[in-house]
Amino acid sequence: MTQIGQHAIVIGASMSGLLAARALSEFFGTVTIVERDAFPSSDSPRKGVPQGRHAHGLLARGGEVIEAFFPGWTDEVVASGGRRGDIAGDTIWIGHGVTLNTVPSTLRGLLASRPVMEGHVRRRLLRLPNVRAIEGCAVQGLVATPDRSAVQGVRVKLEAGAEQVLLADLVVDTSGRGSSSPAWLEALGYARPEEERVEIGLGYTSRVYRRRPADLGGKLALVIAGHAPNWRNGAVLYQTEDSWMVSIGGYLGDHAPEDEQLFAAYARSLPSPHVYDIASRAEPLTDFVSYRYPANLRRRYERLARFPKGYLVFGDAICSFNPVYGQGMTVAAQEASLLRDCLASGDEADLPLRFFKAVQPVIDVPWDITVGNDLRHPQVAGVRPAKVRFINWYVGKVHKAARHDAKVALAFLEVANLKAPPERLLHPAVVGRVISSNLLRGCSRAPAAHASAQI
Numbered sequence: 001m002t003q004i005g006q007h008a009i010v011i012g013a014s015m016s017g018l019l020a021a022r023a024l025s026e027f028f029g030t031v032t033i034v035e036r037d038a039f040p041s042s043d044s045p046r047k048g049v050p051q052g053r054h055a056h057g058l059l060a061r062g063g064e065v066i067e068a069f070f071p072g073w074t075d076e077v078v079a080s081g082g083r084r085g086d087i088a089g090d091t092i093w094i095g096h097g098v099t100l101n102t103v104p105s106t107l108r109g110l111l112a113s114r115p116v117m118e119g120h121v122r123r124r125l126l127r128l129p130n131v132r133a134i135e136g137c138a139v140q141g142l143v144a145t146p147d148r149s150a151v152q153g154v155r156v157k158l159e160a161g162a163e164q165v166l167l168a169d170l171v172v173d174t175s176g177r178g179s180s181s182p183a184w185l186e187a188l189g190y191a192r193p194e195e196e197r198v199e200i201g202l203g204y205t206s207r208v209y210r211r212r213p214a215d216l217g218g219k220l221a222l223v224i225a226g227h228a229p230n231w232r233n234g235a236v237l238y239q240t241e242d243s244w245m246v247s248i249g250g251y252l253g254d255h256a257p258e259d260e261q262l263f264a265a266y267a268r269s270l271p272s273p274h275v276y277d278i279a280s281r282a283e284p285l286t287d288f289v290s291y292r293y294p295a296n297l298r299r300r301y302e303r304l305a306r307f308p309k310g311y312l313v314f315g316d317a318i319c320s321f322n323p324v325y326g327q328g329m330t331v332a333a334q335e336a337s338l339l340r341d342c343l344a345s346g347d348e349a350d351l352p353l354r355f356f357k358a359v360q361p362v363i364d365v366p367w368d369i370t371v372g373n374d375l376r377h378p379q380v381a382g383v384r385p386a387k388v389r390f391i392n393w394y395v396g397k398v399h400k401a402a403r404h405d406a407k408v409a410l411a412f413l414e415v416a417n418l419k420a421p422p423e424r425l426l427h428p429a430v431v432g433r434v435i436s437s438n439l440l441r442g443c444s445r446a447p448a449a450h451a452s453a454q455i
């Protein structure tokens with residue numbers, strides 16, 4: 001690969017930062033990751049990634065990309081207690097009020113705690129000779145050329161309080177959904193990106209329980225996406241041979257309480273007896289912990305007319321969406337692949353534009369799936385154009401067919417796992433099965449195109 005710069009800086013060492021740094025390592029003499037937290041000595045949750053205490057699974061597509069970046073990484077996670085699983089055959093999927101009929105497939109997911117997955121990526125990355133990390137170091141702002149046409153580095157504050165400037169040819173912001181990029185760009189005289197927010201007031205309450213192999217009827221995971229009239233969600237994921245991560249919760253303040261009996265009662269209200277069985281009978285291994293997720297948030301950097309050279313935004317800092325389908329790390333992995341492609345081709349000067357345009361369709365897919373699903377909730381405010389109403393109607397029909405038809409279920413899971421484009425669900429063979437299955441079992445009418453587009 002051609003070296004295109006001496007030094008690149010990555011802000012944040014969570015999944016996006018680590019994977020972006022891996023892509024950059026092929027093109028820059030040195031890559032420095034600047035992380036506000038200290039790295040934990042064991043693979044335990046840390047302050048800057050509070051979602052690491054909640055259910056995380058890695059989808060097939062994300063696993064493939066990370067494995068290609070770090071060959072042998074999956075085996076290392078498995079050696080630390082994680083497990084490969086068949087995303088169809090080993091998982092119970094409940095959505096649109098039905099349990100999908102799944103059979104063994106080639107969709108391979110990875111189940112392990114989030115800190116274990118991240119810890120293994122970080123160690124592999126930091127073994128590269130040209131990558132280093134500065135822990136306990138918070139980025140405070142950007143350093144730009146006098147004419148502000150390019151970013152030249154970052155101002156950082158070290159744990160001891162000292163401030164410093166770090167210079168670089170390229171700075172990549174992977175600091176998560178709380179990213180300061182909009183404010184930093186504004187301070188340099190650029191427009192803020194448009195923001196799309198869909199408020200969902202989601203809350204997850206999680207606890208780790210001792211795993212008994214017969215739990216979940218021997219499966220390795222259970223995922224529940226809420227549906228009228230019961231909008232509560234849940235995930236039970238294999239963490240290790242001996243432990244389950246149970247995360248349950250709901251929309252708009254309907255959250256699971258951090259109380260033994262009330263948590264079990266909430267678990268009982270979910271459309272699967274397995275969650276209650278574990279919450280009421282298995283030995284708890286941790287305390288309860290809660291996470292509030294106010295809104296799906298997408299920043300439209302691809303629409304900005306001006307953007308400084310030498311700067312990129314990446315991962316949740318661009319877009320973060322309801323984690324119900326577990327797509328965030330996979331999107332970060334896909335963005336890292338695209339970053340590598342963008343660095344390998346084209347002019348450096350228009351790198352930001354090329355990168356933001358390239359990631360847009362990659363983000364569109366999970367955004368449409370998850371935010372579209374959230375917009376089915378009648379109290380979630382947002383625009384529901386005809387496209388969203390049609391997708392939700394059709395996906396409902398797909399689920400109804402997938403209750404009995406494992407081929408339709410697999411087509412849906414390939415799309416939700418970001419392994420196949422959404423058009424897969426419109427392939428004539430799938431449409432035919434969806435129609436015949438719905439006709440056989442009774443079918444409701446499509447939403448009228450003139451129905452209200454907004455509530």
Ligand SMILES: Cc1cc2nc3c(=O)[nH]c(=O)nc-3n(C[C@H](O)[C@H](O)[C@H](O)COP(=O)(O)OP(=O)(O)OC[C@H]3O[C@@H](n4cnc5c(N)ncnc54)[C@H](O)[C@@H]3O)c2cc1C
Pocket residue numbers: 011012013014015016017034035036037047048049051054055056057058059137138139140174175176177204291293314315316317323325326327328329330332
């Ligand atoms: C409850 C929940 C469950 C989820 N479950 C799944 C799942 O099952 N599967 C999946 O693929 N995804 C899941 N996700 C999404 C996933 O966690 C994220 O998409 C993924 O971590 C990528 O985020 P990121 O690296 O862009 O940002 P983050 O993970 O938010 O990391 C940002 C990093 O930047 C650092 N930082 C912030 N500001 C600064 C600064 N100024 N200076 C230096 N460092 C800074 C932080 O300390 C942190 O390390 C879930 C998310 C949530 C909330």
